[in-house]
Amino acid sequence: MDREILIAPSILSADFGCLADQVKQVAEGGADLIHVDVMDGHFVPNITIGPLVVEAVKRSTTLPLDVHLMIDNPEKYVDRFIEAGASWLSFHVEATNHAHRLVQRIKEYPGTKAGIALNPATPVTHLQYILENLDFVLVMSVNPGFGGQKFIPGSLSKIEVVRHMIDSQGFDVRIEVDGGISDKNADKVVLKGADILVAGSAVFGASNIPQAVRGIRKAASI
Numbered sequence: 001m002d003r004e005i006l007i008a009p010s011i012l013s014a015d016f017g018c019l020a021d022q023v024k025q026v027a028e029g030g031a032d033l034i035h036v037d038v039m040d041g042h043f044v045p046n047i048t049i050g051p052l053v054v055e056a057v058k059r060s061t062t063l064p065l066d067v068h069l070m071i072d073n074p075e076k077y078v079d080r081f082i083e084a085g086a087s088w089l090s091f092h093v094e095a096t097n098h099a100h101r102l103v104q105r106i107k108e109y110p111g112t113k114a115g116i117a118l119n120p121a122t123p124v125t126h127l128q129y130i131l132e133n134l135d136f137v138l139v140m141s142v143n144p145g146f147g148g149q150k151f152i153p154g155s156l157s158k159i160e161v162v163r164h165m166i167d168s169q170g171f172d173v174r175i176e177v178d179g180g181i182s183d184k185n186a187d188k189v190v191l192k193g194a195d196i197l198v199a200g201s202a203v204f205g206a207s208n209i210p211q212a213v214r215g216i217r218k219a220a221s222i
């Protein structure tokens with residue numbers, strides 16, 4: 001596989017009592033991005049992190065922060081999260097009336113990458129007129145809201161369809177897969193065309209965190 005695979009540990013499953021140390025450990029294991037799951041209790045049935053925590057994580061690492069907004073009306077908050085340190089920013093296409101406008105707005109910040117997230121039941125046709133403007137598509141392989149869920153097998157064909165949409169039009173867009181990823185299925189999602197792998201419980205639930213990151217990278221190197 002000639003595409004560079006990025007590993008993005010999700011701090012949702014980290015020990016928040018020593019978050020800076022947990023972030024250091026994934027960096028030591030060779031993580032490429034730090035995935036930050038923002039949930040508002042409306043778009044998803046859970047409440048997690050706000051911009052203050054993003055700022056704190058930013059101070060603790062030089063790795064880019066990949067902020068995944070699982071919130072209603074993301075247009076109200078994107079500026080605040082970019083100011084807090086997000087350099088990759090995704091929102092769910094169902095959460096806003098003006099996805100195209102919001103992507104443009106995110107990309108007005110130099111160096112900031114914009115992504116659109118699709119829930120498991122959300123059709124890929126939502127991407128049709130916006131794909132070329134994106135830096136990445138986030139394919140959810142669990143229903144968003146919680147870490148530690150089981151990978152939904154149908155996500156594999158969805159990744160394949162999105163990869164075909166991208167490549168057949170010659171676009172330069174990454175596919176991030178999020179939910180239930182471990183060293184047991186990293187190879188399968190990469191084969192279908194994913195090139196950013198988010199993993200929460202498989203990394204932070206491991207007894208050796210750096211080793212868990214290395215294990216996922218090894219499994220993804222096919």
Ligand code: DX5
Nearest residue numbers: 012144145148179180200201
């Ligand atoms: C789910 C989040 C994921 C989650 C992944 O709503 O978007 O990023 O943290 O956790 P695991 O890898 O445990 O499924």
Ligand code: ZN
Nearest residue numbers: 010037068178
């Ligand atoms: Zn996520």
